[in-house]
Amino acid sequence: MKQKTVLTKRLFGWAVCGVGLFACGMTSCSEKDAPVSYVLQQNDISVDEPEEGFVTQLSQLFRIEVESVSDEGITYVWALDGEKIPGGKTLEYMFSVAGTYELVLTVSQGELSFDYKFQIKVVSEESVPLPGDATAYITKVLDFMPAVGQFTNTMPAYEVGDTQETMNRKVLEAIGNNNRGLISLGGFGGYVVVGFDHTIENKKGLCDFRVLGNAFSAASGSESDRLQGGSCEPGVIMVAYDKNKNGMPDENEWYEIAGSAHQDPTQEAWYQLAVDNGNDVNLYRDYEITYYRPNETMNAPLASPIDEYIRWEDNQGRSGYKVKNTYHAQPYFPQWFDGEKLTFRGTCLPQNGIDESGEGNYYVLYKFRYGYADNEVNTGNAAAIDIDWAVDADGQKVSLPGVDFIKVYTGINQENGWLGECSTEITSVEDLHLLGEEIPVKE
Numbered sequence: 001m002k003q004k005t006v007l008t009k010r011l012f013g014w015a016v017c018g019v020g021l022f023a024c025g026m027t028s029c030s031e032k033d034a035p036v037s038y039v040l041q042q043n044d045i046s047v048d049e050p051e052e053g054f055v056t057q058l059s060q061l062f063r064i065e066v067e068s069v070s071d072e073g074i075t076y077v078w079a080l081d082g083e084k085i086p087g088g089k090t091l092e093y094m095f096s097v098a099g100t101y102e103l104v105l106t107v108s109q110g111e112l113s114f115d116y117k118f119q120i121k122v123v124s125e126e127s128v129p130l131p132g133d134a135t136a137y138i139t140k141v142l143d144f145m146p147a148v149g150q151f152t153n154t155m156p157a158y159e160v161g162d163t164q165e166t167m168n169r170k171v172l173e174a175i176g177n178n179n180r181g182l183i184s185l186g187g188f189g190g191y192v193v194v195g196f197d198h199t200i201e202n203k204k205g206l207c208d209f210r211v212l213g214n215a216f217s218a219a220s221g222s223e224s225d226r227l228q229g230g231s232c233e234p235g236v237i238m239v240a241y242d243k244n245k246n247g248m249p250d251e252n253e254w255y256e257i258a259g260s261a262h263q264d265p266t267q268e269a270w271y272q273l274a275v276d277n278g279n280d281v282n283l284y285r286d287y288e289i290t291y292y293r294p295n296e297t298m299n300a301p302l303a304s305p306i307d308e309y310i311r312w313e314d315n316q317g318r319s320g321y322k323v324k325n326t327y328h329a330q331p332y333f334p335q336w337f338d339g340e341k342l343t344f345r346g347t348c349l350p351q352n353g354i355d356e357s358g359e360g361n362y363y364v365l366y367k368f369r370y371g372y373a374d375n376e377v378n379t380g381n382a383a384a385i386d387i388d389w390a391v392d393a394d395g396q397k398v399s400l401p402g403v404d405f406i407k408v409y410t411g412i413n414q415e416n417g418w419l420g421e422c423s424t425e426i427t428s429v430e431d432l433h434l435l436g437e438e439i440p441v442k443e
Helices: 166-176 271-276
Strands: 001-006 013-018 020-023 045-050 054-057 063-070 076-079 084-085 091-096 099-109 112-123 140-145 191-199 209-212 229-231 235-240 252-259 284-290 306-314 319-324 340-347 353-355 365-368 402-410 430-433
Touching: 045 054, 045 099, 045 112, 054 063, 063 099, 140 166, 166 191, 166 430, 191 430, 209 402
Parallel strands: 054 112
Antiparallel strands: 001 045, 013 020, 045 063, 063 091, 076 084, 076 099, 099 112, 140 191, 191 402, 209 430, 229 365, 235 252, 235 402, 284 306, 284 340, 306 319, 353 365
């Protein structure tokens, strides 16, 4: 049973000035203060608090909803044991250490202010187990749409009659539940959306999850030994916290993980090498590319490459064709998709592929410093992701208690000679906390 709790702690006062009401100090009221139609009262704020007090558990979402008579001119500030934490009228937080905490809500309107204190008891995971014996791995695939690529329709394999639901199931069979198969996202924009049987907790100071791919380091003796490269095909990562608990990622719940190139591409160790090579080293935050379905005759087995196989156009005024090579003769356009053109949008990263031989026979794809999928060998700490790197559409940092869904899409539009297009590959996603791995966030 819950009871309505109203706590009052601090009141500086209010006064009537001129034709309106103002939140003022005790001594005076400035003429320049704007009138408001509502003045905060001490009993206008309430919270439903259980009779036994608030009890929550480690690695599970703790949520408080504040009820108010009005929100006009009101601010809500939360502090946990004296330290401010993000939150507004709704507080969502996940605790990483068991114990008893003091939570204080400060509600203010101008100089008028009240404090509301709560005690929060956090119990261990042993006391209240995670629901359903939670697993550290992917348990659902919500969507999969690769872009044009030499492994599209083969990783996983498309069969005549397969639908979107069929392909989603095949992806889950490949990379879900720690199966460690491999899927390809094709060229820029191709994506997969996965979910879990629990919320991956955002722990302060620690990386929270890892996206596994098939990146590897270059052979000894190359320039890549110094700059760290080999086969790195970075995928941009997006995260969603299921705030409304409807079991799906809504459009307004997605945020992008801002990796190192999001912050400053010029700081990548290989940046000048890419400039000298003539690569496009710009970061396009609102990039868009459209691929057009090829003529069916081009999907037949071939003895030589087709240079003008699949036409593409982007919103930077560029266009061209994707090549079909002799190594992969299947259709490169996803066959279960019915449309004549396929459009992807997202952040396009600087081109990281360099032909170090100068003759088209030795390409090195360099590693970004952090924050992307299929960018680091799976055992490297740079493969781990901190949820606190999430930003909104304006590039502003957001605070999430955890994430329920992850989307990965190929982040580079580049052809690398005989290697073909840059295409992100995924083999798994892991909750580092459930695995007991503590990887500190690199400052």
